[in-house]
Amino acid sequence: LYHVLLTLRIAAALINMEKPQLVIHxxxxxxxxxxxxxxxxxxxxxxxxxxxxxxxxxxxxxEMSSDEVNIINSTEYESSLKCGTFRASGALSRQLAFxxxxxxxxxxxxxxxxxPIYSVSAHKNIVNAVDGVGGLNxxxxxxxxxxxxxxxxxxxxxxxxxxxxxVNILPQDGTHRPxxxxxxxxxxxxxxxxxxxxxxxNGDIKLFDLRNSQVLWETNVRNGVCSLEFDRRDIExxxxxxxxxxxxxxxxxxxxxxxxxxxxxxxxxxxxxTVWCVKHLPQDRDIxxxxxxxxxxxxxxxxxxxxxIKKTANGGLxxxxxxxxxxxxxxxSTQPITSFDWSSDKKGLGAFTSIDQTLRIIVVTKLQTL
Numbered sequence: 001l002y003h004v005l006l007t008l009r010i011a012a013a014l015i016n017m018e019k020p021q022l023v024i025h026x027x028x029x030x031x032x033x034x035x036x037x038x039x040x041x042x043x044x045x046x047x048x049x050x051x052x053x054x055x056x057x058x059x060x061x062x063e064m065s066s067d068e069v070n071i072i073n074s075t076e077y078e079s080s081l082k083c084g085t086f087r088a089s090g091a092l093s094r095q096l097a098f099x100x101x102x103x104x105x106x107x108x109x110x111x112x113x114x115x116p117i118y119s120v121s122a123h124k125n126i127v128n129a130v131d132g133v134g135g136l137n138x139x140x141x142x143x144x145x146x147x148x149x150x151x152x153x154x155x156x157x158x159x160x161x162x163x164x165x166x167v168n169i170l171p172q173d174g175t176h177r178p179x180x181x182x183x184x185x186x187x188x189x190x191x192x193x194x195x196x197x198x199x200x201x202n203g204d205i206k207l208f209d210l211r212n213s214q215v216l217w218e219t220n221v222r223n224g225v226c227s228l229e230f231d232r233r234d235i236e237x238x239x240x241x242x243x244x245x246x247x248x249x250x251x252x253x254x255x256x257x258x259x260x261x262x263x264x265x266x267x268x269x270x271x272x273x274t275v276w277c278v279k280h281l282p283q284d285r286d287i288x289x290x291x292x293x294x295x296x297x298x299x300x301x302x303x304x305x306x307x308x309i310k311k312t313a314n315g316g317l318x319x320x321x322x323x324x325x326x327x328x329x330x331x332x333s334t335q336p337i338t339s340f341d342w343s344s345d346k347k348g349l350g351a352f353t354s355i356d357q358t359l360r361i362i363v364v365t366k367l368q369t370l
Contacts, residue, residue, distance in 0.1 A: 099127025256319025
């Protein structure tokens with residue numbers, strides 16, 4: 001029996017080694033809470049955003065060497081920084097847009113981050129999320145930004161136009177006003193087409209067509225929606241991934257519907273805790289990583305069905321869901337992992353922050369074999 005168990009353990013270890021491995025490369029501790037991290041496009045630099053012990057906003061620019069990251073600039077702001085994106089401009093411009101706890105949306109040039117080049121009062125309370133498509137340098141995305149706030153409002157901003165949003169999406173009169181926790185921009189495959197998805201603390205997910213000013217689709221996943229992301233922003237909508245407080249991951253196929261005209265979807269539980277964040281691998285839209293409230297990272301792959309559309313017995317058509325495969329799972333922090341970002345330049349290179357005030361640089365191996 002002992003020899004049988006030993007053989008099984010060795011076989012399991014060999015199988016596991018064939019899978020992608022999540023290798024922590026660098027750890028750096030900070031003396032403040034970090035809420036978001038982003039790789040600076042086309043560079044070995046990162047920015048971290050957060051809140052000091054005094055309640056001030058912190059933005060630090062870091063440079064990565066072979067085995068460490070060094071702070072090259074540190075800037076303080078009046079309000080704590082909640083979220084950021086480089087999709088406010090082309091990749092070479094490297095302009096960072098961020099939202100803060102005071103409801104402000106600002107854009108800064110990293111050469112002079114202390115002097116915003118654009119600033120607007122975006123929401124009455126915290127700006128929980130910001131996204132855009134302008135920084136992709138591909139497709140047809142305009143330099144617009146979408147923000148979601150704790151005031152339940154979703155706004156779309158054009159930095160070329162001061163003061164007022166170009167689109168303002170409000171909750172219906174007389175209805176409950178849930179916090180908007182997350183937003184995602186996509187469908188930018190022509191100069192006119194673009195959509196945004198918004199997730200709320202009551203489990204609502206809404207998909208808005210900005211070209212035609214209408215709600216394309218909506219659903220409720222019964223738990224607060226922590227993160228949303230399209231698999232690609234610069235193509236006609238394909239998939240949307242949503243993560244929730246209730247440890248669920250939902251994958252919606254945006255091109256197929258079931259018999260009841262609902263989007264085809266597949267879901268699973270993960271992390272045994274809140275799933276805080278989802279980020280697709282830039283070089284492969286069918287692979288993504290999620291971060292958990294238990295300090296774990298899960299690497300996923302989506303497999304399409306043999307037929308996305310199938311004929312029913314009565315001659316109708318319906319969509320067929322794909323399947324989810326967890327490629328690897330690893331506890332990488334003692335505290336919840338609050339943000340993650342992939343490098344768009346180096347496949348498998350990522351960075352994440354957690355509530356233990358630590359930034360970690362990670363390398364995911366064997367992605368080229370998938």
